[in-house]
Amino acid sequence: MQAFVVRQGSLLKHWWNLSANVGLNSPNNPDDVQLVQFGFFCMGLPTSKISDPQFRGIYAAVVPGSRFAAIENDPLQIAIRTLERSRGGAQDGHISPVPQQGFNYGDKTGRHAFLIGTIMNNAFDVVGAAVWPRLDKNPNCPPLVAAHVRAASSFD
Numbered sequence: 001m002q003a004f005v006v007r008q009g010s011l012l013k014h015w016w017n018l019s020a021n022v023g024l025n026s027p028n029n030p031d032d033v034q035l036v037q038f039g040f041f042c043m044g045l046p047t048s049k050i051s052d053p054q055f056r057g058i059y060a061a062v063v064p065g066s067r068f069a070a071i072e073n074d075p076l077q078i079a080i081r082t083l084e085r086s087r088g089g090a091q092d093g094h095i096s097p098v099p100q101q102g103f104n105y106g107d108k109t110g111r112h113a114f115l116i117g118t119i120m121n122n123a124f125d126v127v128g129a130a131v132w133p134r135l136d137k138n139p140n141c142p143p144l145v146a147a148h149v150r151a152a153s154s155f156d
């Protein structure tokens with residue numbers, strides 16, 4: 001898990017990003033896994049304004065901080081596959097970090113957003129602008145994510 005600064009017009013905004021892929025055949029660093037789990041947890045809440053309501057039950061089955069088996073029937077892997085199908089683009093079974101060049105990429109099917117951006121948009125929606133990027137202020141924030149957030153130098 002790492003800090004990521006995004007330029008939106010003339011503004012720079014803080015975002016959270018992965019240090020490596022999460023999902024099948026991926027490094028699955030524990031803090032990255034917990035960040036993705038927390039994002040899916042947020043997507044599963046009935047108060048999320050961004051996630052598709054038909055998939056909220058799948059996303060709600062992801063428990064932040066739980067062990068990830070990296071197999072097809074793990075709730076996190078099911079959520080990853082569901083989000084991939086719903087958004088189009090790569091169907092590779094993992095969530096990739098956003099590279100420095102931006103939130104979108106192109107392939108033979110068109111332009112697509114990196115899925116971690118979708119996940120963090122939902123977390124932003126649930127956590128709220130008043131405390132963003134302090135994910136640790138949410139009582140459901142998993143321990144490794146909370147520790148990363150608290151350790152970030154911008155919050156000293």
